Amino acid sequence: MQLSGAEIVVRCLQEEGVDHVFGYPGGAVLFLYDELFKQDKVKHVLVRHEQAAVHAADAYARSTDKVGVALVTSGPGVTNAITGIATAYMDSIPLVILTGQVPTYAIGEDAFQECDTVGITRPCVKHNFLVKDVSDLALTIKKAFYIAATGRPGPVVVDIPKDITAHKAEFAYPKSIAMRSYNPVVKGHAGQIKKAIKLLLEAKRPMIYTGGGVILGDASAELAQLVRLLDFPCTNTLMGLGGFPATDRHFLGMLGMHGTYEANMAMQHCDVLLAVGARFDDRVIGNPKHFFEQPRKIVHIDIDPASISKRVKVDVPVVGNVREVLKELIRQIEAARGGPDKEALKAWWTQIEVWRGRDCLKYDRTSAIIKPQFVIEKLYEVTKGDAFVTSDVGQHQMWAAQFYKFDKPRRWINSGGLGTMGVGLPYAMGVQMAHPKATVACVTGEASVQMCIQELSTCKQYRLPVKLVNLNNRYMGMVRQWQEFFHGNRYSESYMDALPDFVKLAEAYGHVGMRIEKPADVEPALKEAFSRKKDLVFLDFITDQTENVFPMVPGGKGLSEMILV
Amino acid sequence: MRHIISVLLENEAGALSRVAGLFSARGYNIESLTVAPTEDETLSRMTIVTSGSDDIIEQINKQLNKLVDVVKVVDLSEGGHIERELMLVKVRAVGKDREEMKRMADIFRGRIIDVTDKDYTIELTGPGSKLDAFLKAIDQVAILETVRTGASGIGRGDRILKV
Numbered sequence: 001m002q003l004s005g006a007e008i009v010v011r012c013l014q015e016e017g018v019d020h021v022f023g024y025p026g027g028a029v030l031f032l033y034d035e036l037f038k039q040d041k042v043k044h045v046l047v048r049h050e051q052a053a054v055h056a057a058d059a060y061a062r063s064t065d066k067v068g069v070a071l072v073t074s075g076p077g078v079t080n081a082i083t084g085i086a087t088a089y090m091d092s093i094p095l096v097i098l099t100g101q102v103p104t105y106a107i108g109e110d111a112f113q114e115c116d117t118v119g120i121t122r123p124c125v126k127h128n129f130l131v132k133d134v135s136d137l138a139l140t141i142k143k144a145f146y147i148a149a150t151g152r153p154g155p156v157v158v159d160i161p162k163d164i165t166a167h168k169a170e171f172a173y174p175k176s177i178a179m180r181s182y183n184p185v186v187k188g189h190a191g192q193i194k195k196a197i198k199l200l201l202e203a204k205r206p207m208i209y210t211g212g213g214v215i216l217g218d219a220s221a222e223l224a225q226l227v228r229l230l231d232f233p234c235t236n237t238l239m240g241l242g243g244f245p246a247t248d249r250h251f252l253g254m255l256g257m258h259g260t261y262e263a264n265m266a267m268q269h270c271d272v273l274l275a276v277g278a279r280f281d282d283r284v285i286g287n288p289k290h291f292f293e294q295p296r297k298i299v300h301i302d303i304d305p306a307s308i309s310k311r312v313k314v315d316v317p318v319v320g321n322v323r324e325v326l327k328e329l330i331r332q333i334e335a336a337r338g339g340p341d342k343e344a345l346k347a348w349w350t351q352i353e354v355w356r357g358r359d360c361l362k363y364d365r366t367s368a369i370i371k372p373q374f375v376i377e378k379l380y381e382v383t384k385g386d387a388f389v390t391s392d393v394g395q396h397q398m399w400a401a402q403f404y405k406f407d408k409p410r411r412w413i414n415s416g417g418l419g420t421m422g423v424g425l426p427y428a429m430g431v432q433m434a435h436p437k438a439t440v441a442c443v444t445g446e447a448s449v450q451m452c453i454q455e456l457s458t459c460k461q462y463r464l465p466v467k468l469v470n471l472n473n474r475y476m477g478m479v480r481q482w483q484e485f486f487h488g489n490r491y492s493e494s495y496m497d498a499l500p501d502f503v504k505l506a507e508a509y510g511h512v513g514m515r516i517e518k519p520a521d522v523e524p525a526l527k528e529a530f531s532r533k534k535d536l537v538f539l540d541f542i543t544d545q546t547e548n549v550f551p552m553v554p555g556g557k558g559l560s561e562m563i564l565v
Numbered sequence: 566m567r568h569i570i571s572v573l574l575e576n577e578a579g580a581l582s583r584v585a586g587l588f589s590a591r592g593y594n595i596e597s598l599t600v601a602p603t604e605d606e607t608l609s610r611m612t613i614v615t616s617g618s619d620d621i622i623e624q625i626n627k628q629l630n631k632l633v634d635v636v637k638v639v640d641l642s643e644g645g646h647i648e649r650e651l652m653l654v655k656v657r658a659v660g661k662d663r664e665e666m667k668r669m670a671d672i673f674r675g676r677i678i679d680v681t682d683k684d685y686t687i688e689l690t691g692p693g694s695k696l697d698a699f700l701k702a703i704d705q706v707a708i709l710e711t712v713r714t715g716a717s718g719i720g721r722g723d724r725i726l727k728v
Contacts, residue, residue, distance in 0.1 A: 309623065
């Protein structure tokens with residue numbers, strides 16, 4: 001049967017099992033919206049700005065194992081979406097972004113709302129397509145979903161000119177797909193796995209360091225099994241939190257610039273390091289030169305060969321799907337005669353406990369002003385550690401990462417790579433859409449939240465009962481902290497003047513607003529907010545303006561050169 | 566160190582810009598880049614001449630392989646290979662220079678492919694160093710215009726790059 005391009009797109013989405021599309025209509029996508037209108041399998045979520053559409057689709061993907069889908073119009077629709085696409089790209093999130101384009105005959109003529117979408121998105125997508133013939137449409141969309149979800153995941157843009165959505169073609173959705181130029185590796189190399197096991201079993205001071213790859217590869221059960229089997233310490237990157245249960249005694253907390261003392265010290269002083277789905281980035285290992293002053297052997301498991309030996313030379317690279325490789329490691333270690341060196345391990349754990357005893361996350365609990373750390377601790381208690389927590393970017397993000405103990409993967413949703421302020425609220429929307437019954441908290445700050453504040457309207461329209469935990473210190477806190485440490489206390493443009501009354505603002509959008517100014521009111525306020533199952537509650541916590549995030553590895557310094565409280 | 570890398574990629578619109586974009590985004594050098602369809606018209610073959618430390622070259626190879634349109638990548642400099650470049654040079658050819666230019670072209674096994682009463686256009690192929698040597702050997706002020714294709718390369722013997 002002949003279908004129009006627009007019908008084909010919607011049928012493809014249905015075939016892919018897409019239940020939510022986040023988007024915003026416009027001239028170039030009118031035929032597509034017309035087809036969405038005529039069916040009810042694919043639900044469209046109307047955002048207030050295209051950036052939020054991509055962020056919401058991104059969080060939808062992060063909190064499930066599905067591909068997120070966004071739909072925007074040509075020109076400004078695309079340029080508004082770029083921040084969302086780049087954010088997803090940096091964190092390897094599987095997305096398909098459908099973009100409208102001016103009709104094929106108008107491309108290149110500087111038509112109304114025209115932009116070179118394929119050109120403008122190329123550096124921040126895994127791949128992109130411009131569909132020039134309606135008969136290629138179904139195969140292109142199939143490829144887009146396949147590329148987005150396999151290998152190292154990432155966003156894929158499909159640019160569809162308006163006339164293509166009107167043209168007709170025979171529709172048949174391809175069942176499977178093979179591409180000669182794209183064949184992601186799955187299984188790890190057997191010889192490399194053998195070498196890895198030898199190193200791990202000979203280790204005197206081992207360390208396991210895992211990142212977002214464990215979450216995206218759904219390998220957290222295997223990771224927990226391996227850590228407990230070996231009795232090795234484990235740390236997670238910001239992107240990897242929840243990949244290993246934070247309440248397990250083997251967990252040393254997050255590592256990196258604002259990582260714990262014990263995690264960073266163990267990372268620096270280990271003799272064998274197993275890196276799983278992590279990429280040794282600058283916020284994680286600090287100065288690579290300093291990192292190498294301590295000799296150690298490194299085993300690196302990653303699905304992306306280009307992530308291996310990019311910043312740090314490794315001894316045993318294992319390219320493959322992390323879950324497959326971890327399974328194989330466990331199988332072979334269990335079958336091996338003799339386990340790790342128990343004596344050496346005992347001494348290593350003793351050392352780690354000394355570091356842990358430093359209690360690097362301590363803060364003033366007697367303060368008469370609300371400490372931001374205290375709010376996160378109470379949030380953890382009130383939500384029983386079982387909420388989905390999204391965050392924006394800055395100090396509040398680090399405190400959430402340090403003080404909310406994530407025991408499950410896909411519960412901690414934040415922008416790690418690009419560090420995009422403004423993601424928190426649209427992320428919370430995407431998560432709540434994917435998990436309608438779940439408790440969703442957005443930890444944010446008064447600066448970040450204003451970057452996508454218009455989405456309070458979307459939340460009203462779809463009755464999304466997310467809880468915003470606004471740590472309001474009247475500063476771009478992380479900027480202020482760096483200015484205090486490195487720029488002689490000159491707080492250049494980091495003070496947030498003329499703030500709105502967030503309580504009234506929330507109310508103006510039809511939500512509930514609460515302002516909390518005393519430490520004693522923190523817990524009751526959180527309890528009340530989370531008991532309102534149907535309401536979005538904006539909790540505006542007036543926090544200590546001078547609080548800093550510790551520990552801190554200053555830029556250019558080594559992991560063991562932390563500034564401590 | 567200088568490397569010459571051959572890439573087989575899908576012959577699709579935008580494939581070239583993906584490679585060029587990769588090099589500029591990651592700050593890699595491109596000394597030259599040539600591309601044309603192969604005998605299988607669904608495939609293009611690209612030759613990139615670049616330079617960098619071993620670590621950078623390793624990353625370049627990996628990043629090229631990561632591009633969805635790229636089918637195969639071979640670093641030709643890892644083994645025996647031949648490279649050739651084509652150059653067209655327009656030189657002033659009047660008076661005693663006219664005979665001299667003809668002689669120099671012959672010595673370098675070049676061919677004069679266009680003649681006017683004032684100038685010659687000489688076609689020369691060879692490794693880049695030979696083309697450089699020719700330009701050095703002739704009278705500098707006589708050079709009116711040059712155009713070079715950049716290097717194309719192929720492995721020696723049974724080193725074959727094919728899908």
